[in-house]
Amino acid sequence: MIDIIHEYWQQLLWTDGYRFTGVAITLWLLIASVVMGGIMALFLSIARVSSNKFVAFPVWLFTYIFRGTPLYVQLLVFYSGMYTLEVVKGNMLLNEFFRSGLNCTILALTLNTCAYTTEIFAGAIRAVPHGEIEAARAYGFSSVKMYRCIILPSALRIALPAYSNEVILMLHSTALAFTATVPDLLKVARDINSATYEPFTAFGIAAVLYLAISFCLISLFRKAEKRWLQHVKPASTH
Template sequence: MIELIQQYWPNYLYSDGFNYSGLVITLWLLVVSIVLGFGLAVPLAIARASRNPWISRPVWLYTYVFRGTPLYVQLLLCYTGIYSLQYVHTHALLGEFFRSAMNCTLLAFTLNECAYATEIFAGAIKETAYGEIEAALAYGMSKYKLYTRIILPSALRRALPSYSNEVILMLHATTLAFTATVPDILKVARDANSATYMTFQAYGIAAALYATIVFALIWGFRRMETRMLAYLKPQGH
C-alpha cells in the first residue's frame, strides 16, 4: 500500500509541466462536456419545445438517438468509427481532429450530455406556467424578450435539481474515457493495479476521488438550489 501511494499518488492528484494528473483530466472532461453541452442544449431545448414539427422533430431525433444508444458505443464511433471513413482520415483538419483521443472523447461526451440536457430543459420550458407567459404578452414583450426574461430564467431554475443529477451521471460516465487511452482517474488506477497487483487499494483510491468530487458537486448544487429556488418554498404569514 505504501509503495502504491508513494509511486502512483502523484499520478492521481498532481500535475507537472508536461503531464496532467488523472484528477485534472477527469475534471477537464467533466467541465468541458458540461459547458459545451449546456451551451448547445439551451437553443436546442427551445427548438424541442416548439409546436412547429419541422423545428422540433429533428431535435427529437437527435436526442432519441443519443439517449437511446450507449455512451460507450458513441465513444467508439467517435474514436475509431469516424476516423475509419476515407474522407475523414484523408482530410487535413478532420484527420487531425479525430486522431486525438481527447478530441474524440470530448465530442462523444458533449453530444451525449447535450441530448440529456436538451430534454431536461425542454420539459421545464413546456411546464412554464401559462399565466407568466400571458402576463408577459400583455405587457407587450416580443418573443425574444419573452424567452430571455421570463421562460428561460424560470425554466432553468426549475430544471436545476434534474440537471444536477445529470451532471453527476456525466462524472460517472467519464470513467469510459480510459477506453480511448485518455489518462483519467480510472486509467491511472488500472495502471497502478497492473504494476502493483494491489487491486483494492488502486481502485479504492479512485473511488474515494470520485466520491469526493460528487460530494463537492452535490454541495454546490444544493447551495444553488437554495438560492435560486427559494421563491418556490411556502411563505409564512
C-alpha cells in the same frame, strides 16, 4: 496503501511529469462537456418545444439517438469508427481531430449530455406557468425578450434539481475515457493496478477521489438550489 499513495499521488491528482492525468483530466472532461453541452442544449431545447415540426423533429431525432444508444458505443464510434471513413482520412483537420482520444471523448460526452440536457430544459420550459407567459405577452414582450427575461430564467430554476443529477452522471461517465487511452482517473488506477497487482487499493483510491468530487458538486448544487429555489420551499408553520 500508504506506499502506493506516496508513489502515485501526482499521477492520481494531476500529472505524470509529461502530461495532465488523473483528477485533472477527469475534471477537464467533465467541465468541457458540461459547459459546451449545456450551451448547445439551451438553444436546442427552445427548438425542441417549437410548434414547427421541421424545427422540432431534427432535435427530437438527435436526442432520441444519443439517449437511445449507450455512451460507450458512441465513444467507440467516434474514436474507432470515424477515423476509418474516407471523408475523415481525406480532410487534414478532421484527420487530426479524430486521431486524438481526448477530442473524441469530449465530443462523445458533449453530445451525450447535450441530448439529455436538452430534454431536461425542454421539459422545464413546458412547465413554466402559463400565466407568466400570458403576462409577458400582455406587456408586449417579443418572443426573444420573453424567452430571455421570463421563460428561460424560470425554466432553468425548474430544471436545476434534474440537471444536477445529469452533471453527477456525467462525472461517472468520464470513467469511460480510458477506452480511448485518455489518462483520466480510472486509467491511472488501472495502470497502478497493473504495476502493483493491488486492485482493491488502486480502485479503492479512485473510488474515494470520485466520491470527493461528487461531494463537491452536490454541495455546489445544494447552494445553488438554496439560492434560486427558496421560493418553492413550503413555508414553515408554527
